[in-house]
Amino acid sequence: MNREINLKIKSKHVNKYKNGYPLIFKEAIINIDDLHKEGTIVKLVDEKNQFIARGYYGKQNKGYGWVLSRKEKTKIDRKFFEKKIISALNKRAAFYNNPQTTVFRVFNGEGDGVGGVTIDYFDGYYLINWYSEGIYTFRDYIINSLKKLIEFKAIYQKKRFNTEGKYIDEDGFVLGERGKFPIIVKENGVKFAVYLNEGAMVGVFLDQRNVRKAIRDKYSKGKTVLNTFSYTGAFSIFAALGGAKKTTSVDLANRSLPKTIEQFSINGIDYEAHDIVVEDVFNYFKYAVKKNIKFDMVILDPPSFAKSKKYKFSAAKDYKNLLKEAIAITEDKGIIVASTNCSSFGMNKFKGFIDTAFKEMEGKYKLMEEFSLPKDFGTIETFKEGNYLKVVFIKKIK
The missing domain is CATH 2.30.130.10 (PUA domain)
Structure with missing residues (x-):
């Protein structure tokens, strides 16, 4: 107790x-x-x-x-967590019945009543993310509740707090039958190779589902697409499947090359017909300007904070300048997909960055559509910071 x-x-x-x-x-x-x-x-x-x-x-x-x-008589015990998980599962019932999308968020921290923990579903596998040692002390309540309430192939966990050598898992396995990785999941019919047993990240960011679908279904046909901070190339895969003429994926991490090749390959796309560049994105922008390379679509989805040998990036301070770099290499009538997961500012301020960037570049633009978190990433009205995702599709007029 x-x-x-x-x-x-x-x-x-x-x-x-x-x-x-x-x-x-x-x-x-x-x-x-x-x-x-x-x-x-x-x-x-x-x-x-x-x-x-x-x-x-x-x-x-x-x-x-x-x-x-906020009820004085509430006891924080196993039944408390079980009720919260039941409520969350009921809200996501429809997601379990969609054979085209076999990956989604089951429990979204404070949005489902327990801050500091999230649970994601990967085609029968569940992944728990613990964000503090404090919430991790309740692990038995949460894991035993899951064990009681759901059928699963396996449960994995990631401790996303500084363990200082304590609670180290070899691969995050908790219960069930160990997975043979990668496991192949689907999002709107597109395949992803997922690794629940490696590091903090699994291979895809689930909160961008609706954005990827829009890129595939509405924006990429016949276009040249630059995907910056591309990670495993998920946006590039959707663009290619939407009929993009060519995609270019740029990320500084060495792992981005084999991971992106893998994602292209499992979807039956010839990765050699696309460019996968291991390079600092900021250096790539300079290279593109120098070589007069322009794109019909530029996707910007940087981390809130990034650091390389030459550059430091903070979304709150530097997103406007990043947009200016993108504007410079986007064709007239081209699309910029501006995205941030920085929770320290809202959509209005983000649109302010967009407006200022175009004014400083003496350009004109039109906002096409915007996205925030999908339904499975439930948030609460009293915690605006929890609805962190901001994505705007911008048409560059000139």
């Missing part, structure tokens, strides 16, 4: 928590020195010791833990 302590909240933040804000953040806490062991149940109280909410202490980059209930 995880012990409980009272966590005193500064008066100016009390209403925020009463209104449903889920993240326990440092600036709100009066007695922060009382927090010692992650996984401790915390009872949030006001300065008169009146109950506000109950949650847990778990440090991650976003804060010091998460609110789990």
